[in-house]
Amino acid sequence: MSTTVEEMQQRSNAMTAAELAGGTESRATVGDVTVADPRMVCRDVDVWYGAKQAIKRVSLDIGKNEVVAMIGPSGCGKSTFLRCLNRMNDTIADCRVTGSIQLDGRDIYDRTLDPVSLRAQVGMVFQKPNPFPKSIYENVAYGPRIHGLTNRRAELDELVSTSLQKAGLWNEVKDRLEQPGTSLSGGQQQRLCIARTIAVSPEVILMDEPCSALDPIATAIIEELIDELRVSYSIAIVTHSMQQAARVSQRTAYFHLGDLIEVGETNQIFTNPRHKLTEDYITGRFG
Amino acid sequence: MNKSSTAGAPPRRTIEIVNASLKRRYARERRFRALGLTAVVLGVFFVVLLFADIIGKGHTAFQQTYVRLPVTFDAAVIDPSGTGDPEVLRQANYGALIRAALREAFPEVTERREIRALGAMISVGAPSHLRDQVLADRGLIGTTQEVWLLADDDIDMLVKGHIDRKLPESERRVNDQTLGWVERLESEGRVAKRFNTIFFTHGTSREPELAGIAGALAGSFYTLLLTLLFSFPIGVGAALYLEEFAPKNRWTDLIEVNINNLAAVPSIVFGLLGLAVFIGIFGVPRSTPLVAALVLTLMTLPTIIIASRAALKSVPPSIREAALGVGASPLQTQLHHVLPLAMPGMLTGSIIGMAQALGETAPLLMIGMIAFIVDIPSGFTSPSTVLPVQIFLWADSPERAFVERTSAAIMVLLAFLILMNLSAVLLRRRFERRW
Known part of the structure; x- marks a missing residue:
């Protein structure tokens, strides 16, 4: 996966024409997609929605205890890619995924692997806060309960409180755990969703534009929280805000029309992008 | 632009054109409102007429x-x-x-x-x-x-x-x-x-003064109870499977079209089917709440399935994603999250289906519910009649005293129908949820 910048520039120019013609040829990725200590390893992932290819030969590693940000213009496939990582795309009837995605060395699209157990290891936080219309307590306790993590009420209470503490919500809700989760503010709801996700103790947390429905204050709180969660989890976050990517992530991946254009250290991507498309995007020339 | 204006004249300003057409637009709006109001008034008038007639004739009973x-x-x-x-x-x-x-x-x-x-x-x-x-x-x-x-x-x-x-x-x-x-x-x-009191405690009789609706009420009760027991689980199950689990292909499309068609089949056809299949082939005793419930189940199933599917559709997909996201299996997702949220809508649809079944007469004539039965039915397999059929029978009787009893029975039937529809509305109000 090592190509010189010059080569890439030439190819990207050629690709712009192919792109206009609606070409499906994939572009090679600039930068190193691998990490030394990967938790998830994706190689040559293609995703089709029916006849339309949404993701083209994308390879990317997600390391332990790091935050990978995925940025790119709307419709570039970053959310689609994220949803492949816990097989949420299974619910879409005509969605087809090829290539290999491994979690701790095990192919997650293997026939013998149950998507239910995968989702216990790879949690997800969605764009719009989506707490269950049940009590705050039930929202957090639901995952551990269905997976049978604890059977005793005391342990469950403990798990709920530590999850809410980790999500930075405990002090705000500890006196009203029986109130419905939907009665919280948007930012609190999103943190409740994060607490619900970490209550199952996943290894990886996927976040699909977690702050796009929140105000700047709530966003700042969540961003802080993401930074804290990095200590225990691997996090992949899709975001529309480049500032957010710059603030929370260690590595950044830039997607463009289903291609992974460039991957690198976040600092490098934002200060010294190597690909023309990346540069255009982060300097605001399009997207 | 106005074509009649001469080439030399300065072009009219937009505001003038708008103002010129305003009057016409408002007139059209007034006409439309008047038409709507007339329709509503007519509808209310006929309902009042109907109620006044029935109550006027029936209250003496x-x-x-x-x-x-x-x-x-x-x-x-x-x-x-x-x-x-x-x-x-x-x-x-x-x-x-x-x-x-x-x-x-x-x-x-x-x-x-x-x-x-x-x-x-x-x-x-x-x-x-x-x-x-x-x-x-x-x-x-x-x-x-x-x-x-x-x-x-x-x-x-x-x-x-x-x-x-x-x-x-x-x-x-x-x-x-x-x-x-x-x-x-x-x-x-x-x-x-x-x-x-005889009207409420006796079965029907040849003598008007001894005729009551207790038998028909009990028959309707047993019939509706069984209909609900049969049609609700089957309807909800079918809706859940079709909406959430079935693959979307030509076969499921065909099934969906057919369910919608079934809802429009004349009810007497269901009666003939019941006569041929339930009584003819399976030997279910005729004139009983059991066979009536089987026929009415066939009739109300499409209503319940359609209402239940609409209720399931109205549950936002984000709830399903949330449940799947924490690792719930598809069935757990449905049973723990989607079904409870869809339940009020399903119940509303079922109550409306039951109200339909309560007022249904034609198919029941086919399966022997029209028999003259004096005894108050004691169970699901004892011969009985139902309220609307009783009304039909009394309306056919020549005695003047049966006229007021017919109207009184209609009043009782209407009271139950209004009660059921009201409970459906209240249920919807009570559990209506916004996301």
């Missing part, structure tokens, strides 16, 4: 005429040998007691034909009422009591004013002689209208 006579509970008639055996008491000729009481009240009547006419003033159901009184209290034997006796339906109609007393005798159902007796009883204060 809730009262019944009784005649008070001193009845001597003659031991020689009731229990000649003084055994006190209940069987003897039950077999005794209580009609003779009433005839004796009448002869005493009208001593001048001696002719045989007139005595029979006198006896016809009192309902044929009155003797059994006396019998029940005696069986309840043996102490009555040998005493004389003032007893309110149920009047015959012709007398009832006369007292309620449904038979015009001023008509010439030849055109009146009650002859002058009987009219004279009734007026004499009235002047003595021996005639009174009392609340008609």
Whole structure:
């Protein structure tokens, strides 16, 4: 996966024409997609929605205890890619995924692997806060309960409180755990969703534009929280805000029309992008 | 732009064009509103007309005429040998007691034909009422009591004013002689209208004054209970499978189209199907709530499936994603999250389906619910009829007294329908959820 910048520039120019013609040829990725200590390893992932290819030969590693940000213009496939990582795309009837995605060395699209157990290891936080219309307590306790993590009420209470503490919500809700989760503010709801996700103790947390429905204050709180969660989890976050990517992530991946254009250290991507498309995007020339 | 303006004239400003057309636009809006209002007023008018007619005809059925006579509970008639055996008491000729009481009240009547006419003033159901009184209290034997006796339906109609007393005798159902007796009883204060408990506690009867809706109500109750037990689980299950689990392909499209078609099939067709399949092939006993419920289940299933699918569709996908995201299996997602949220909508649809089933007549005629059944059904397999069929039967009866009973039964049916629809509305209001 090592190509010189010059080569890439030439190819990207050629690709712009192919792109206009609606070409499906994939572009090679600039930068190193691998990490030394990967938790998830994706190689040559293609995703089709029916006849339309949404993701083209994308390879990317997600390391332990790091935050990978995925940025790119709307419709570039970053959310689609994220949803492949816990097989949420299974619910879409005509969605087809090829290539290999491994979690701790095990192919997650293997026939013998149950998507239910995968989702216990790879949690997800969605764009719009989506707490269950049940009590705050039930929202957090639901995952551990269905997976049978604890059977005793005391342990469950403990798990709920530590999850809410980790999500930075405990002090705000500890006196009203029986109130419905939907009665919280948007930012609190999103943190409740994060607490619900970490209550199952996943290894990886996927976040699909977690702050796009929140105000700047709530966003700042969540961003802080993401930074804290990095200590225990691997996090992949899709975001529309480049500032957010710059603030929370260690590595950044830039997607463009289903291609992974460039991957690198976040600092490098934002200060010294190597690909023309990346540069255009982060300097605001399009997207 | 305005084409009539000459080339040389300055172009009209947009605001002038808009203002010119405003009047026309508002006029059109007023016409539309007037039309809508007319439609609503017409609708309300006919509903009021319907209710006024039914209530006007039916409200008198809730009262019944009784005649008070001193009845001597003659031991020689009731229990000649003084055994006190209940069987003897039950077999005794209580009609003779009433005839004796009448002869005493009208001593001048001696002719045989007139005595029979006198006896016809009192309902044929009155003797059994006396019998029940005696069986309840043996102490009555040998005493004389003032007893309110149920009047015959012709007398009832006369007292309620449904038979015009001023008509010439030849055109009146009650002859002058009987009219004279009734007026004499009235002047003595021996005639009174009392609340008609018989209407609510008896099955149907050939005699209007003894006919009640209890049998039809019980039949409707058993039928609806079974219909709900059959159709709700099947309907919800089918909706859940089709909406959430079934692959989307030509077959499921075909099934969906057919379910929608089934909802539009004339109900009598379901009755024929029930007759051929449930009774003909499976040998389910006819005229029973069981077979009626099977037929009505077929009829209400499409309604319930369509309503349930709409309720499932209205649950936002984010709830499903949230559940799947924490690792719930598809069935857990449905049972723990989607189904509870869709349940109010499903129940509303089911109640409306049940209301439809309660008012259904045609298919039930096909499966023998039209039989004349006096007994109040005691279970799912005892012969019975249902409320709308009872109304149909009474509406066919010539006696004037059945007209008011028909309307009264319609009032009861409407009351239940309104109650069910109201509960559906309240349920929807109570559990309506916004995301």
